[in-house]
Amino acid sequence: MSAPPSLPTAVVxxxxxxxxxxxxxxxxxxxxxxxxxxxxxIAAVVAVGNRYRRTILGPWWATLTxxxxxxxxxxxxxxxxxxxxxxxxxxxxxGYIGFMLISGGVLAGxxxxxxxxxxxxxxxxxxxxxxxxxxxxQVLDFFHDAVxxxxxxxxxxxxxxxxxxxxxxxxxxxxxxxxxxxxxxGPLAARYRDVGPFVSxxxxxxxxxxxxxxxxDDLGSGRAWLAWFNPFTYQVLAFRDPxxxxxxxxxxxxxMTMAAILAVGNLILGLIVFTRYRARIPYWVTx
Amino acid sequence: MSSQSxxxxxxxxxxxxxxxxxxxxxxxxxxxxxxxxxxxEVETLAALDQLSLLLRPGTRLGVIGPNxxxxxxxxxxxxxxxxxxxxxxxxxxKVFSLLGGAGAGLDYGLSGYENVIMSGLLLGESAAAMxxxxxxxxxxSGLGDRLSNPISTYSSGMLARLRFSILTxxxxxxxxxxxxxxxxxxxxxxxxxxxxxxxxxSAEILVMSAHGSxxxxxxxxxxxxxxxxxxxxGDAEMVTSRYLEWAxxxxxxxxxxxxxxxxxxxxxxGTAVQPARPLFLLGSPRTGSTLLSTVLLQHxxxxxxxxxxxxxxxxxxxxxxxxxRAKSWFDPESDDAVEFLDTWVFGxxxxxxxxxxxVVGVKVFGDHVGGTGTEKLFARxxxxxxxxxxxxxxxxxxxxxxxxxxxxxxxRVWVDWSHEEPTSVSVxxxxxxxxxxxxxxxxxxxxxxFFASYFAGPGYLAVDYEDMASDLEGVAASVxxxxxxxxxxxxxxxRKQVGDQQRSKISxxxxxxxxxxxxxxxxxxxxxxxxxxxxxxxxx
Numbered sequence: 001m002s003a004p005p006s007l008p009t010a011v012v013x014x015x016x017x018x019x020x021x022x023x024x025x026x027x028x029x030x031x032x033x034x035x036x037x038x039x040x041x042i043a044a045v046v047a048v049g050n051r052y053r054r055t056i057l058g059p060w061w062a063t064l065t066x067x068x069x070x071x072x073x074x075x076x077x078x079x080x081x082x083x084x085x086x087x088x089x090x091x092x093x094x095g096y097i098g099f100m101l102i103s104g105g106v107l108a109g110x111x112x113x114x115x116x117x118x119x120x121x122x123x124x125x126x127x128x129x130x131x132x133x134x135x136x137x138q139v140l141d142f143f144h145d146a147v148x149x150x151x152x153x154x155x156x157x158x159x160x161x162x163x164x165x166x167x168x169x170x171x172x173x174x175x176x177x178x179x180x181x182x183x184x185x186g187p188l189a190a191r192y193r194d195v196g197p198f199v200s201x202x203x204x205x206x207x208x209x210x211x212x213x214x215x216x217d218d219l220g221s222g223r224a225w226l227a228w229f230n231p232f233t234y235q236v237l238a239f240r241d242p243x244x245x246x247x248x249x250x251x252x253x254x255x256m257t258m259a260a261i262l263a264v265g266n267l268i269l270g271l272i273v274f275t276r277y278r279a280r281i282p283y284w285v286t287x
Numbered sequence: 288m289s290s291q292s293x294x295x296x297x298x299x300x301x302x303x304x305x306x307x308x309x310x311x312x313x314x315x316x317x318x319x320x321x322x323x324x325x326x327x328e329v330e331t332l333a334a335l336d337q338l339s340l341l342l343r344p345g346t347r348l349g350v351i352g353p354n355x356x357x358x359x360x361x362x363x364x365x366x367x368x369x370x371x372x373x374x375x376x377x378x379x380x381k382v383f384s385l386l387g388g389a390g391a392g393l394d395y396g397l398s399g400y401e402n403v404i405m406s407g408l409l410l411g412e413s414a415a416a417m418x419x420x421x422x423x424x425x426x427x428s429g430l431g432d433r434l435s436n437p438i439s440t441y442s443s444g445m446l447a448r449l450r451f452s453i454l455t456x457x458x459x460x461x462x463x464x465x466x467x468x469x470x471x472x473x474x475x476x477x478x479x480x481x482x483x484x485x486x487x488x489s490a491e492i493l494v495m496s497a498h499g500s501x502x503x504x505x506x507x508x509x510x511x512x513x514x515x516x517x518x519x520x521g522d523a524e525m526v527t528s529r530y531l532e533w534a535x536x537x538x539x540x541x542x543x544x545x546x547x548x549x550x551x552x553x554x555x556x557g558t559a560v561q562p563a564r565p566l567f568l569l570g571s572p573r574t575g576s577t578l579l580s581t582v583l584l585q586h587x588x589x590x591x592x593x594x595x596x597x598x599x600x601x602x603x604x605x606x607x608x609x610x611x612r613a614k615s616w617f618d619p620e621s622d623d624a625v626e627f628l629d630t631w632v633f634g635x636x637x638x639x640x641x642x643x644x645x646v647v648g649v650k651v652f653g654d655h656v657g658g659t660g661t662e663k664l665f666a667r668x669x670x671x672x673x674x675x676x677x678x679x680x681x682x683x684x685x686x687x688x689x690x691x692x693x694x695x696x697x698x699r700v701w702v703d704w705s706h707e708e709p710t711s712v713s714v715x716x717x718x719x720x721x722x723x724x725x726x727x728x729x730x731x732x733x734x735x736x737f738f739a740s741y742f743a744g745p746g747y748l749a750v751d752y753e754d755m756a757s758d759l760e761g762v763a764a765s766v767x768x769x770x771x772x773x774x775x776x777x778x779x780x781x782r783k784q785v786g787d788q789q790r791s792k793i794s795x796x797x798x799x800x801x802x803x804x805x806x807x808x809x810x811x812x813x814x815x816x817x818x819x820x821x822x823x824x825x826x827x
Binding site: 008009010011012013014015016036038039042043046047050118119121122123124125279282283 | 299303304363364366367368369370371372373374375376377378379380381382384386387391392394396397401405408409411673
């Protein structure tokens with residue numbers, strides 16, 4: 001006689017429980033999300049494909065949109081401050097793609113739980129999986145944009161260098177920061193429904209306050225703070241500078257250092273908020 | 288890990304904050320000042336109110352009640368999809384749930400076929416296994432070739448059929464469904480009902496919410512829920528007809544006001560039961576625990592065990608336990624003690640007296656409060672029984688306790704057992720060394736302080752011997768009220784006498800369990816054997 005198969009045992013941690021229980025529940029949430037990663041990874045792929053259902057170009061619409069936008073913005077940059085379009089296109093292109101990854105992460109953060117609605121209310125999926133899925137989607141979107149980078153590199157014969165490794169480091173830091181943002185902004189936006197529209201309005205403004213189609217030097221020393229006050233500036237520069245071989249000695253903190261600080265800071269804040277308010281999320285989403 | 292499906296809720300409350308638009312609005316927060324709103328001011332709605340429920344294999348439970356009774360919330364909690372505000376939820380086994388609206392959990396951008404695969408992945412099945420099942424699902428749901436169309440083109444009935452077919456094709460051990468999911472059209476409802484019967488036969492857990500009249504078709508037990516509380520659980524036919532009768536005369540008004548149906552005991556027929564609330568009498572010997580036990584025993588909704596972990600049979604079965612000089616024989620650091628309580632004391636469909644009660648109590652004395660092991664046991668009790676009632680019996684006058692103890696020890700007459708006049712007790716005058724008395728007093732104080740601070744909060748009540756001595760009726764009334772039970776008159780106080788001749792020493796947990804097994808056989812109780820062999824592990 002063989003013993004009957006063992007069944008998983010789950011003890012659900014209630015909303016009102018000790019800090020220790022909350023920490024344990026949050027750790028188990030992440031562990032479960034990682035162990036059962038297939039569903040949310042596939043869901044992310046499906047969601048990216050879904051957006052372009054019944055189109056001829058499919059997800060390549062994202063690539064084309066980026067190309068069109070970059071070209072237009074580069075013309076604007078040349079028109080505003082002069083210079084060579086051959087320099088402007090890679091500059092604007094990399095800045096725009098970097099910013100889209102950053103702002104995509106922040107905007108996705110506001111909607112991870114709000115838009116999960118019914119699924120959150122009726123399934124046992126770990127709550128961290130919603131954040132991981134949203135960020136996977138952002139990374140997939142970025143890969144479609146990365147084709148634009150490839151095109152730019154080939155067209156404008158940007159020299160390959162080992163420095164590019166730093167751009168990859170910057171990308172990892174940006175994604176890590178986005179995960180952290182999702183963990184604290186997700187519950188916050190579910191609790192206070194004004195946060196979503198506010199962040200979305202803010203990000204539109206930040207697009208213009210971030211040196212994407214303009215340069216920090218254009219501001220002059222008097223208004224340079226406008227750029228350095230903005231955390232997204234550092235993240236964009238940390239990604240773009242190594243590829244273009246630029247440096248920003250006027251930055252109060254090295255862009256790469258700041259990108260690392262943002263990643264660590266957002267992850268810590270995210271873990272604190274997520275751990276503390278994890279069990280309340282379904283109440284806020286459906287309540 | 289466990290070998291059998293099981294869901295247990297203990298004192299589960301779900302409170303929704305009534306977040307109005309104004310409340311969720313940041314503007315108002317900013318205007319009134321952040322954090323100025325105190326917790327007590329937030330209006331909450333108790334969807335479930337301290338609900339306890341035990342579901343074991345073979346459960347076919349229909350949850351009935353008017354709209355807003357908390358049926359959907361209960362199902363979400365049982366499925367593990369909603370963490371309760373308070374209380375303990377333990378789910379052994381993999382839960383498959385069909386909750387929410389017709390298309391909940393489905394992806395509208397995908398075809399039916401793709402949804403079959405995605406749903407399977409979300410439930411931990413492989414894509415290959417789902418592909419194999421697709422044909423059967425197309426067949427059972429009656430969707431056929433429509434399965435390759437996007438589900439955005441489906442009617443809500445088709446969506447319901449698809450979800451039901453996907454889930455039940457997986458042969459779930461635990462299936463939790465919202466009302467209406469299986470009732471698409473008449474033909475499909477018949478097929479669905481037939482499939483639900485298979486689940487009954489494969490002896491797993493099936494829970495469905497329903498409006499009433501159809502419950503008996505697939506459920507043997509009905510749970511009548513009213514504003515988050517259980518009105519009755521038991522025989523489906525009886526509970527359903529009582530509910531329909533009540534709904535017929537009282538209408539479906541549920542929004543806060545209105546008369547509450549009076550809870551009643553229905554005969555238990557299935558494997559879904561409302562477990563009794565655990566009660567712990569905390570204290571030290573000779574502080575009035577026997578007196579209180581006998582008072583509690585007179586209430587028809589309470590059953591009291593003795594000091595269940597005591598090696599002497601009379602101390603376990605009866606109502607009194609004396610301080611045992613020997614160390615506790617069970618290991619307070621292991622989970623065994625709690626597991627034993629769950630299996631043989633609290634987690635029974637019916638307790639030792641063979642009728643359902645609302646409260647089952649045991650005595651746990653603080654003889655070794657100073658020891659870390661005992662403290663660990665108390666910590667286990669408190670975390671494992673969040674809904675437990677902890678009544679601390681104490682005697683303010685420690686000198687009385689000391690004298691009482693010495694008299695009993697010297698006279699060898701512990702307590703009077705008979706209903707006759709108390710046996711006369713004669714003791715020669717004795718003296719107690721001051722140092723010994725002082726040590727005794729400080730130990731008593733340490734124990735009392737420990738209980739008072741450790742268990743303070745809801746669910747804790749201190750009862751003084753002196754108050755019982757002067758006003759037993761009054762104390763009894765307040766204790767019954769504390770336990771949420773109706774009043775009960777106190778007729779007489781039974782006492783017991785324990786001589787030196789009692790002999791049924793138990794030396795380990797296995798012997799204790801054997802004895803409980805024998806006891807149940809003798810009493811003709813339908814005792815299922817222990818279901819859990821290992822202490823429950825804790826995850827997610």
